Amino acid sequence: MHKQITSLQNAAVKRLLQLQEKSRSRKKEGVFVIEGQREIGLAVKGGFRIRELYFCPALFSSEELQSLKGRIPSAVDITEMTGDVYEKVAYRGSTEGVMAVAAAKDLSLENILNLGPNPLILVAEAPEKPGNIGALLRTADAARVDAILIANPRTDMFNPNIIRSSVGCVFTTPVATGTTSEIIRFLKDRKIAIYGAALQASVPYDSIDYEPASAIVVGTEATGLSEEWLENTTQNIVIPMQGEIDSMNVSVAAGILIFEAKRQRGFK
Known part of the structure; x- marks a missing residue:
């Protein structure tokens, strides 16, 4: 009973x-x-x-x-x-x-294990809205990236709004959180190339070879990536825009970038 x-x-x-x-x-x-x-x-x-x-x-x-x-x-x-x-x-x-x-699980970076020889990682800096975080988690799951790292999170990852908007994808991809400095060090220590979505000093996103170990980094829609990221990227990348504005929803941008990397990798 x-x-x-x-x-x-x-x-x-x-x-x-x-x-x-x-x-x-x-x-x-x-x-x-x-x-x-x-x-x-x-x-x-x-x-x-x-x-x-x-x-x-x-x-x-x-x-x-x-x-x-x-x-x-x-x-x-x-x-x-x-x-x-x-x-x-x-x-x-x-x-x-x-x-x-x-x-709850400990979401420290040191718990991200077994990344393999050529990992593909999605990094989001300071996402605020649980809906955007949920959408990023769904994108990470759909592309089956090796990990999603949240730099300077503004909300805890077990917020019910994140679980709801991610439709449970917070559980399907290895997730870790840390400061921008910690994540940059984590990526550099593992010789993972850092591609930052930014307008400054950028090249078209589809001109990059993402087959080696790669991290794609997206910032907030309002302010983009912080100076610390911009100073530490291997290369900045941009999605050419043809409309009146120069930004799009962060999860949409992340999806375009991640799936270009997956296309190059033969969706493996």
């Missing part, structure tokens, strides 16, 4: 809301919340440890629960919720009636 939560005043409800809404609470406990069957499945596949499972039987069938239980450790604490309780703690408007609490 599962434990049950039927009251909105239950202490577990308050805790789940804190984990959803406050980065400080997530960091203090070292956990975060995942909503949705697909996202939980991707987290498990990505090596994240599920600690607790919550479900609403009116939204999530016993067959679905049994299927999910077969993919998570048997020691996981499973709790049933009434519809009004689940609706209170669910972050997403449309949801499948299942959520999990998972242990």
Whole structure:
């Protein structure tokens, strides 16, 4: 028999809301919340440890629960919720009636291992909007890059908005965060060429050979890359624009650049 939560005043409800809404609470406990069957499945596949499972039987069938239980450790604490309780703690408007609490991973650069001889890495400097970060993570997954590195992050990577907008792709590609200086040193130590998307001293993006170890670096739409990146790039690259403005959404630009690199590599 599962434990049950039927009251909105239950202490577990308050805790789940804190984990959803406050980065400080997530960091203090070292956990975060995942909503949705697909996202939980991707987290498990990505090596994240599920600690607790919550479900609403009116939204999530016993067959679905049994299927999910077969993919998570048997020691996981499973709790049933009434519809009004689940609706209170669910972050997403449309949801499948299942959520999990998972242990956060250390996203330090030293945990990015086994990059292989010619890695392709996507770097984003100081992305602010969770939606943009989610879109960058989806691009990284679609291209199957070897890692995505976030320099000077403005939000924690287990923010529910990032998990939602990435449709779980935060779990599918190795992710690390660090300062700009740390990431530049990480790339240079491994002799990975650094190609910065910038207008200054740039060449067309499709004139570069991306088959050797390469990192493609994108900045914010508002200010572009910082001086520190511009001083340390192997070469700056630009996407020729034919319209009235000289910038595009950062995730769109990243997709164009990364897929040119993948095209050159024969999509390997």
